[in-house]
Amino acid sequence: MANPYESPSAEEHRANSSACVRCAVVTVSDTRTLEQDSSGQTMVELLEAEGHRVAERTIVPDEPAVLIELVQRFSQSPEIDAILFTGGTGIAARDQTVDAIASLLTKELPGYGELLRMLSYQEIGAAAMLSRALGGIVDQTVVLTMPGSTAAVRLAMQKLVLPELAHMVSLAGR
Secondary structure (H helix, E strand, O other): OOOOOOOOOHHHHHHHOOOOOEEEEEEEOOOOOHHHOHHHHHHHHHHHHOOOEEEEEEEEOOOHHHHHHHHHHHHHOOOOOEEEEEOOOOOOOOOOHHHHHHOOOOEEOHHHHHHHHHHHHHHHHHHHHHOOOOEEEEOOEEEEEEOOOHHHHHHHHHHHHHHHHHHHHHHHOO
C-alpha cells in the first residue's frame, strides 16, 4: 500500500500530464520574416513531432510594450498552455525580451536558464554566459525564452523543454 504522505514522483506526474500542449511560438526579431525564421520553424517542427499543437506563431519586435501585451493576451487565452520565445535573450542594448517578460512572471523557474546555460557552455564555451534565457509562469501559463540561434533552440527544446513541457503545464494548473 502506498504511503499517503509521500508525494507523487516526477515520473508519475509526467504520466498523468496531458500529451498535447497548446503552444504559442514567438520569434523576437526586427528583421526576420516567417519565411526566414529557421529558429521558430525548428521550434514548431520539434513541438509537432512530439504531438504538441502550435496554436499561434508570430514574429514581434523587441519592444517591451509589444511583448507585455502579447504575453498578457496569450496567458489569458484558453487555447494556449505555453508561450515559447526565441530571440531577445542577449545583453545587447536592443535585447529587452527577458526584462519585459520577467516583469510579468508570477513564478520564476531559475533552473531552466541555469541548465540551458550549462548545456550551452558544453557546446559553445564561455559565450554561454551571455544568454539571459528565462523561464517561469504567468498566471497559469508556462513561458520560456530561448536564444535566437537555431542551434540554441534545438538544444533547449530537445534537452529541457520537450522532456518536461507537459509536466510543467500540468503543475502550472492548466
